Amino acid sequence: MKQKKVFGDELAATFNTVAKDVKVQVEFNPDVVSEWRLIGYENRVLAEEDFNNDKIDAGELGAGKAVIALFEVTPKGQKGLYSDRRYANSNTSSDNKQNSNELGYLKIRYKAPTGDSSKLISQPINKASHALNKASIDTQFAMAVAGFGQRLTQSDYINDWQYSDSTKLAKSSIADRPSSDTDGTRRNLVTLTELASALKNSR
Known part of the structure; x- marks a missing residue:
């Protein structure tokens, strides 16, 4: 069963690439989120400046496949995931209040299977429970x-x-x-x- 999954399903998806050098960037709204951590993919994290650099290789996405990235976030004003922070209770906030209903902002950059220049998809992540x-x-x-x-x-x-x-x-x-x-x-x-x-x- 394991060999079929690895050499059949997974390998077949690799040969049917629909997007290459796929990069994902998430920016959390500091008015809503005080801390966050990525669960998994820690060894695949890119430097922020590499997101827009088309010379930097990234992952491929095969036909019919999906990728799930999990983040654990701490809402502003609640106890954090990590050690106590000196300014955890600070009233300091960003100047931009018009995006207060956004948890964050998602950007996805990818290249067509035969392309060399990336395309950008972006959209806000709405705050919801x-x-x-x-x-x-x-x-x-x-x-x-x-x-x-x-x-x-x-x-x-x-x-x-x-x-x-x-x-x-x-x-x-x-x-x-x-x-x-x-x-x-x-x-x-x-x-x-x-x-x-x-x-x-x-x-």
Whole structure:
């Protein structure tokens, strides 16, 4: 099953590239977000000045494939993810209030498969609150994987996330749309999270 996924599905997508040198940049609104962290992709972070540099290589995106980037954010005025900050309670704010309903701003730069010059797509990220169980099943599954990985590595920022939380999310993503798991990837994650939970409880 693993060989089919890697050499069949993933490799086929690589050969059917629809965009190359894809770069994503997110700027968070300091009037709304005080802290943020990227979950995963830490080893792929580009210098800010490289976003507009077409000479810098980036990732390829294959046909029918999607990429999910997860950020954990701390709303302004709430306790941060990291150590206490001297100016955490400062009333200092940006001068521009017209974008107060924006969580941030998203930019995506990419090249056509045979092109050398990049194109830019950008749009604001509207400030909204949605329960995790109302998110798309792909996002729920991505959260299950991210939480599982951070629990395994004993991340300092995992808080009270348990293996069972990943199990629940992964099962939910299958139940809502069984056709999303034709290759068994999500069921395999459920098995892994249940095994990890059982091993932890047996200690």
